[in-house]
Amino acid sequence: MANGLTYIRRTTTPEATKQLAATLAPYLRPGDVIMLSGDLGAGKTQFVQGVAAALGTRAQVTSPTFNILLQYIDGRIPINHFDLYRLDEPEQLEDVGYFEAVDGDDDGVTFVEWGEKFPNDLPCDYLEITITTDTQGERRVRAHAFGVRARQLLFVWANDSKSRLMKMSGGSIR
């Protein structure tokens, strides 16, 4: 449900998390930034896989844990997918092209896993998606907007995806 600037859904399968993520794709624009937080194995990469497929990327989206950045350019919008887990120093962010990707002017949409490791380097405008594991392996997916563009994105996503999700998920998204 859209509740102020926060939108919360629960998913019971990896496929449901991807389906939920797919509903975000139509509203994404170049320059958008999505910071994904949650424990190891929460489902952050699954979420990116769902968006990427819906944007028309045919390549297999894998975890950028070792590459730090993986890019997909064959969909409707290019995708930058960062995983900052293995970075230790904020100075390394410059080397991997993080700042160009999150400054709002990039040609692509940028997803960042483990961005919370560098709280002083968060962008000014981003949608934060936090995935937590509930009882029985269920995931709670919470979206919260920081900044004007993220608020707009969250507003349209939360409103428009509501009815479509009910039809397509067969009960695995609540």
Ligand SMILES: Nc1ncnc2c1ncn2[C@@H]1O[C@H](COP(=O)(O)OP(=O)(O)OP(=O)(O)O)[C@@H](O)[C@H]1O
């Ligand atoms: N409801 C669910 N949504 C998403 N993933 C789920 C769900 N239930 C089980 N899983 C499983 O949890 C795992 C999520 O893995 P994923 O690589 O997306 O995590 P991650 O948050 O990116 O972790 P990391 O921080 O290590 O990169 C997958 O093995 C997936 O099958």
Ligand SMILES: [Mg+2]
């Ligand atoms: Mg991951």
